[in-house]
Amino acid sequence: MLDELFSPASIAIIGASRDENKIGNVILGNLVSSGFSGRIYPVNPSYSEIMGLKCYPSVKDIDGPTSIAVIVLPAHIVPQAVEDCIRSGVRFLIIISGGFAETGPEGKMLSDRILSLIRNSGTRLIGPNTVGLYLPYSNINTTLTSYTRVSFPPPGNIGFISQSGALGLLTMDAISEYGIGISAFINLGNRLDVDETEFLDFFESDSRTGSVAIYMESVADGRSFYERIRRFNNKKPLVILKAGRTKQSAMAASLHTGAMASNDSVFNGMLSQAGSVRAYDETELIDYARVLAYSKRMPGNRIAVLTTAGGVGVISTDYISDPEGIKPLQMARLSENTKDQIRKVIVPYGSAENPIDLTADGSVSDYDRVLEILMRDEDVDAVLVYALPQTPKMDMGVVDVVEKHMKVGKPIVVGVLGYKIAKQLLVEFERRKIPAYPSVHRSIKSLGALYEYSAFRSVRQ
Amino acid sequence: MKGKISQLITTDANLDEYAVKRIISAYGIPTPKSELVDSGEKGVDLEFPVVVKVLDPKILHKSEVGGVTIGVSDQKQLAEEVTRMKTRFPGSGVLVEEMEKGGLEIIAGLVSDRNFGNVIMLGMGGIYTELYHDVVFRLTPISRTDAADMIDSVKIRVFQKGFRGIRVERDAIIDMLLKLSLISDDIGGDLDMLDLNPLIVNGDRISAVDAKLILKQLP
Numbered sequence: 001m002l003d004e005l006f007s008p009a010s011i012a013i014i015g016a017s018r019d020e021n022k023i024g025n026v027i028l029g030n031l032v033s034s035g036f037s038g039r040i041y042p043v044n045p046s047y048s049e050i051m052g053l054k055c056y057p058s059v060k061d062i063d064g065p066t067s068i069a070v071i072v073l074p075a076h077i078v079p080q081a082v083e084d085c086i087r088s089g090v091r092f093l094i095i096i097s098g099g100f101a102e103t104g105p106e107g108k109m110l111s112d113r114i115l116s117l118i119r120n121s122g123t124r125l126i127g128p129n130t131v132g133l134y135l136p137y138s139n140i141n142t143t144l145t146s147y148t149r150v151s152f153p154p155p156g157n158i159g160f161i162s163q164s165g166a167l168g169l170l171t172m173d174a175i176s177e178y179g180i181g182i183s184a185f186i187n188l189g190n191r192l193d194v195d196e197t198e199f200l201d202f203f204e205s206d207s208r209t210g211s212v213a214i215y216m217e218s219v220a221d222g223r224s225f226y227e228r229i230r231r232f233n234n235k236k237p238l239v240i241l242k243a244g245r246t247k248q249s250a251m252a253a254s255l256h257t258g259a260m261a262s263n264d265s266v267f268n269g270m271l272s273q274a275g276s277v278r279a280y281d282e283t284e285l286i287d288y289a290r291v292l293a294y295s296k297r298m299p300g301n302r303i304a305v306l307t308t309a310g311g312v313g314v315i316s317t318d319y320i321s322d323p324e325g326i327k328p329l330q331m332a333r334l335s336e337n338t339k340d341q342i343r344k345v346i347v348p349y350g351s352a353e354n355p356i357d358l359t360a361d362g363s364v365s366d367y368d369r370v371l372e373i374l375m376r377d378e379d380v381d382a383v384l385v386y387a388l389p390q391t392p393k394m395d396m397g398v399v400d401v402v403e404k405h406m407k408v409g410k411p412i413v414v415g416v417l418g419y420k421i422a423k424q425l426l427v428e429f430e431r432r433k434i435p436a437y438p439s440v441h442r443s444i445k446s447l448g449a450l451y452e453y454s455a456f457r458s459v460r461q
Numbered sequence: 462m463k464g465k466i467s468q469l470i471t472t473d474a475n476l477d478e479y480a481v482k483r484i485i486s487a488y489g490i491p492t493p494k495s496e497l498v499d500s501g502e503k504g505v506d507l508e509f510p511v512v513v514k515v516l517d518p519k520i521l522h523k524s525e526v527g528g529v530t531i532g533v534s535d536q537k538q539l540a541e542e543v544t545r546m547k548t549r550f551p552g553s554g555v556l557v558e559e560m561e562k563g564g565l566e567i568i569a570g571l572v573s574d575r576n577f578g579n580v581i582m583l584g585m586g587g588i589y590t591e592l593y594h595d596v597v598f599r600l601t602p603i604s605r606t607d608a609a610d611m612i613d614s615v616k617i618r619v620f621q622k623g624f625r626g627i628r629v630e631r632d633a634i635i636d637m638l639l640k641l642s643l644i645s646d647d648i649g650g651d652l653d654m655l656d657l658n659p660l661i662v663n664g665d666r667i668s669a670v671d672a673k674l675i676l677k678q679l680p
Contacts, residue, residue: 222576226600266574269598272614273607459606 001124002194002202005092006138006184008067009038012059012090013142014081015072015097016042018050023096023144024072027132028053031070034134034141034152041066059084068092070132070142075099078128079113086121093118094142095128101190102129111192118193130189131165134172137183137208145169156181157210157293157433158286159203161196163188163217171282178423179430180286183209195220197228204235210293211237213285217244226270233275237292237453241279242267275456277449287442288449291435295411297454300381302332303447304374305355307386308362308394312417312440313355316384319444329448331355332380338373345369360390364397371401375409382411382450384443387429387436389421399428406434411450415443464647470676475518479556481672485657488640491668495558498543504536507559513542516554521673531560561670564663565620565627569637571601571645571655573677579645579652583611583638586659601645608638620662630665637667653677 011031017024028042032051042050045057056062059069059081069090071081075097085093100111111128118125126133132142136155143152144165150173158181162168165187172185183206186199196214203209212232219225232238245264271278277292279285303320307313320329331354334342342352345366351357356374358366367385374380383405387398406412414429414436416422422438429436437443462470469484470476476484482492496505497516505511515528523529528550530542539557546555568586573579577600584596597614599607612618612634620629637660645652653675660669 219576222574223578223600226577265594265596266577266580266598269580269611270577270600272597272610273599273603 002198004067005124005133006135006202008092008138008140010041010062010064010066010068011036011038011140011142012041012043012056012062012066012069013072014043014059014069014085016044016047016050016055017072018047022072025050026144026146027070027072027096027142029146030141030143033147035139036141037139038067039064043069059088059090062088066090068094068142071095071097071128072144073097075107075110075128079110079117082114082117082123082125086117086123090123093123093125093127094130094132095125095189096130096132096142096144097127098129100128100192111190115192125193126186127189128192130187131169132187134182134185136181143169143185143187151176154179154181155208156183157208158182158289159184159186159199159206159209159212160286160289161186161188161199161212162215164215165189167215167282171286174282175286179427180290191220197225200228200232200238204232209236211239211289213239213241213279213289215241215243215282215285217242222270226274229271229276230274233453233456237289238276239279239285239288239292239449240271240276241282241285242271275453277452283442284445284449287437287446290430291413291446291450292453294433294435295406295413295450297457298382298411298447298451299454299458301329301451302379302381303329303384304332304334304377304380304382305384305386306358306367306370306374307355308358308360308388308391309386310351310357310359312386312388312415313351313357315440316386316415316444317355319441320384320447329444329451332377335377335379338377341373342370345373361393362391363393364395364401367398368401368404371405371409371412375405380410382413382447384413384415384447386415386417387425388416389418389425394421396425396428399425399432399434402429402434403432411447413437413443413447413450415440462648462651464643466644466647476674476676477516477518477554478514478523478672479516479554480518481655481674482669484674485640485644485669485672488644490637490640490657491666492672493558493561493668493670495556498555498557500540500543500547502540505539505557507557509536509539510534510560511539512558512560513539513546514556514558515546515550516556517550517552520550520553533557558670561661561663561668563627564661564666565617565629566659566661567617567634568596568656568658569641569660570657571641571648571652573650573652573654579649581611581638581642581645583615583617583634585616590658601642603638603642605635605639608635608642611638628664629662633662633665633667648676651676 013028015024016028042055047055069085100107153176160182305316339352347361350359416425510532513530566587568584570582579601580598597611656673657669
């Protein structure tokens with residue numbers, strides 16, 4: 001159904017503008033900058049040309065079919081534009097404009113009018129009140145924030161659906177810094193027509209999408225949402241950040257999108273039952289989506305930690321051994337044979353006990369040899385590797401070593417602390433689709449997410 | 462409403478504790494051995510100590526109004542208690558039950574969620590349920606795996622290995638949850654909420670000491 005949205009022949013921007021302060025200018029600019037290879041039609045009766053593109057008075061004047069129309073008009077004239085688009089056979093509408101059900105009874109009437117036009121037409125609608133879509137594999141960017149203000153991530157493996165446009169844009173900006181890619185960014189706005197479940201259908205069959213991350217404030221039909229995400233999780237992992245957990249934030253949510261939030265403890269139970277890992281902020285959302293997209297599943301919860309800094313190993317042990325964890329991880333008990341082998345690699349004052357400490361003497365080739373040993377120990381389910389750049393013996397070669405073992409062996413999550421060299425390491429790990437995180441806590445929470453999802457899949461299959 | 466429960470509920474009026482316990486017993490959830498009494502004179506064929514409760518569909522929270530006396534130790538004391546209840550709550554019935562000794566107090570229940578429909582809850586029970594918020598929900602119907610996950614999600618899991626002399630059998634709780642899930646399905650859209658609080662678990666024994674059911678008001 002949505003396939004055509006991802007491979008449109010042409011896109012019209014209704015309300016395109018020459019005025020750089022207008023959203024209709026930014027969106028047209030973004031679409032041109034994103035390198036979209038199809039035809040772009042600015043629509044505005046005031047101009048004959050914008051950014052060197054022929055401008056049309058109305059969508060009806062465009063000769064040839066229009067796949068997508070982005071509407072950036074004042075709310076009260078949107079219904080007329082929608083009607084024109086339907087008559088012209090436009091397949092998808094993306095209504096950026098706000099001023100609908102989220103603002104009160106008058107907006108609700110406009111909203112109802114649009115819905116009645118869309119129903120029984122061949123045209124589908126995303127929005128209104130959306131910041132737009134970003135589809136990197138199709139070189140389509142219809143978002144309303146310019147490249148001078150935020151960065152957009154490269155093509156990748158995470159499908160990203162956000163009920164908050166701003167949070168989505170800023171999260172994309174933040175992850176772009178590390179080269180973290182996405183397969184699509186969807187902001188559904190008021191979800192008048194198309195909702196999450198249809199995009200889940202698309203992502204489920206999309207070979208480039210390894211996992212999906214959703215930020216949401218409410219669900220319209222709880223039961224069918226549950227059934228849908230449960231089926232999805234049996235194919236691919238779906239991480240959900242659900243806001244409105246407390247009564248106060250639930251009220252804020254209803255002001256924001258015109259929808260009511262539901263009782264959180266029920267929602268939480270529903271997510272576990274459906275196999276979705278829950279994130280509690282935008283950082284966790286993408287962290288978990290990455291580990292789930294890049295890693296194979298963990299057969300159990302026993303973690304071996306490999307470090308060159310004792311303190312990092314101790315903090316990790318504290319988190320991993322925390323008995324309050326709902327799906328607790330545990331430190332792997334290494335076999336005597338494993339420890340004997342490790343002792344032959346490391347310096348005498350290092351530690352062959354888990355957490356394994358190579359000390360500042362640990363070289364990249366030591367990592368290689370110890371990882372080889374850990375991959376063979378049957379009492380280890382996954383390895384947390386710290387790539388810590390404070391010693392001259394640590395270099396980019398560690399990425400090759402981790403990649404080699406991760407490809408053939410158990411899941412590996414990498415922790416990288418610091419910034420100067422660490423940043424380069426993180427970017428390189430990401431380029432190879434190895435889940436790496438700039439903090440101890442984030443690394444371990446991500447391992448926990450991987451274990452939680454793995455446990456769901458192992459029991460259900 | 463369908464299944465067994467549609468035969469057991471024949472009135473629109475609220476159900477008293479005895480009626481609710483008959484329903485859950487019919488689905489195989491154990492309740493304490495009990496007798497309805499008119500007066501204490503005839504005595505009861507129960508093991509002492511017993512608990513004496515006022516039975517009235519209008520009184521939902523019995524202990525708050527002095528409608529529950531625990532630890533009644535013999536026939537003589539029972540006769541006095543029954544007379545006292547009858548005087549205090551004229552027109553109400555009296556229920557006498559055997560007391561559960563020791564064990565872990567847990568809570569299980571059903572509630573109709575406006576977004577997700579009927580859901581089932583499990584948690585640490587007794588009077589502290591609201592304080593600790595150690596509860597977990599699932600949408601009904603649940604599978605055996607869901608029931609096991611519920612136990613693992615709350616502190617009840619600790620008592621499977623035993624803690625301070627109290628040990629609970631996992632399967633006893635799982636079986637109770639599956640039966641409760643069946644009740645949820647059979648009540649369907651008529652459910653408002655159902656509380657089994659407390660349920661007392663001792664090894665493989667489980668018993669619903671109190672039970673409340675509220676159906677949706679017919680429009």
